Amino acid sequence: MKATFTMKSESTLHNMPVPNMAPNQVDEDVSLLMLWHNVRSHARLFAGVAAGIAALAVLYILVAAPVYKANALIQVDEQQGSALGALSDVASALSLNKPIDGELDILSSRAVLGPAIDATQARTTIAVANRVPLLGRLYGRFATPPDGVADAPLGLTQFAWGGERMELTVFEVPNTLYGEKFRLQVQAGDRWTLEDRDGVNVASGRVGQRVEFTVQSDYGPGKGVIEVRSLRGRPGTSFKLIEASLQDTIESISKRMKVEETTKESSMIALSVKNSDPERAARFANEVARAYVALNIRHRAEQSRLSLQFLNRKLPAFREELEQSEDRLNAYRIRTKTIDVEQQTEALLTRAVDLTKQKTLVDLNLQATREQFRAGHPAVQTLQAQSAALDQGLHEIEKQVQALPSTQQDYLRLARDVAVNTQLYTALVANGQQLEVAEAGTTGNVSIIDLAVPPESMDWPKVPVVIGGGVFGGLLIAFVLVQALAAIKDALHDPLEAERVGQVPIFAVVPSSSAELETAKENHKGGKGVMALLAGKDTSDPSVEALRSLRTTLKFALLGKEGGSILFTGPTQGVGKTFVAANFAYLLAMKGLRVLIVDADMRRSGLKRYFSLAPSHAGLANVLAGDVTLDGAIVKTGHDGFDLLPAGGVLPPNPGELLERPAFATLLKDAEARYDYVIIDSPPVLPVSDAVTLSQVCGAVFVVSRANLTSRHQLVETMNRLNQSGTKVTGQVFNGFHATRYGYGYGYRYRYSN
Known part of the structure; x- marks a missing residue:
């Protein structure tokens, strides 16, 4: 007795409270092993x-819904079309060849997509309306024959089961009905009927017949027209038709169409179109390619026509200038009687004629280009740079001419004008003839290499x-x-972590016992009320070995003294404190010591599942209430020196108040006088204050936590409550540990051989 209470006056190093301790102050070491354990812990x-x-x-x-992709291949030639023969002198600065990126933009433009949409009636979305959701598509994928309609299972002919198809030549409704649903019903004999959004029959006809109809909208009646090109489906099949605006259709198709160069600088363009119908995907891709080629031809023909108009306007002026220059030269020769010039003057004349001709051609092209492009266009800027360079060359020649005698200077200028005008006029007449031919037979510089074919396999x-x-x-x-x-749960995983969080040494690491779990399952299934203690049933179980080590190190916890009261508690229920207390008490008794185990959890008694008790037995509650004596409440367990004080047959309404009475301290002194050890299984700390009250009068206090169940916050709060009450926590017991999960490869397999 004296030794027990002397313990409370020892060093208070561990008694100091830890008010600021929080779970997030603990090192968060994340390892692959820990991540793998989290997976195993939540394996199901x-x-x-x-x-x-x-x-x-x-x-x-x-x-x-399957998506099919149709592909077409287009080639862009570098030189083609109207640049023929002598015309190339004029057309070189007007080259119609564009960078391939520009061609890609043209292919995606409204000028190309618009005609393709009109040709394929792509503004109208067609879908089967009476197909069974999900199941119908799944059945049709496997039961639809080629170019046919799937047979209706179980005679359910009122539904569409696969293979139904419809194509329209034209379908137009008022703008106010864009986005509204129309329903086309298949009738016998290639006939059909059309219903508006309200289910009113607005038209009927047969395949290939164009039918005009009147339909009611929110703004009054409007005109519509429909022509069905082909129709496949059993009578009763219903198709849903939705008309969209051209702009909405272009935006929708642009998301399903891709245009790209096959390889860099290859001049080959790959065009792909996606659609739920493989034939519609191929047809639309081909119409886009044809519309692109047609636009290219029209554009080049228009360029040839504009160039011809420009030349026809300029030819009369050049002819008149030629005649005037010839007259001036002849008059000068007659007046000065000049017949020939020196060799140096002839060389200057030749060079001046050549540069002047080039300058005139460039200026002519510059004028034509300005009529077609803005001032900042690259073609305009290139011609302006060429004109400036030619001006510089002519300026140098003019300096040399000024150094000649006056007679040679005048003759040189007049002869140069005649030569230049003669060559220009002759070239322009020839170019005009070439442009007339080019305008009549212009071909584009793009061609379709591969037309799209309906894909056989789906792209998605x-x-x-x-x-x-x-x-x-x-x-x-x-x-x-x-x-x-796992992060939300923030559970403890290994004993080192528990020791670091609790700031109290670990005295025993109890591994999870498969034998104990099996026994618990069997008792639960069989409805048995009492379980055998693991320490008595399997003395070599790893959990029992761990508790035996706690028995060995107990005297160090008691500072070299043996005997007294030992309290086992935990943060919450389910940590295994009752299992630890009961088996530990049994191991002490097997050592030849007198042991009393007290079930102090009067709210939820746990020890009764290990010991057989009478239905109306007395217990701790009865002793504290003064109804019976300690001797009248103690139960023999059947093992020498091992007795039990149960909680009581009828649990009291006020267990906390009973424990706070002096009667419990008196009872504990009496028990310590009779037994070597008094082991107390207390309630958990966090739900109720009973454990804190009991810890005030016990010689040693052990906190039991469980791997993967007790959180860091729970352990920290438990230690804080006990420390703040002045209780010295002797140590910890870490229960339910799986050694091999955390790299503790030695395990608990060491046993004695017989």
């Missing part, structure tokens, strides 16, 4: 999420991509989910 959740997402990927493949969904994405995506999502749950 992880497998369920991963398998569920993989199953969704498979389901998506089966029920998703791609089975390997979707399955791979589902599997890896499922694993990733499941991994992130279990890690997030």
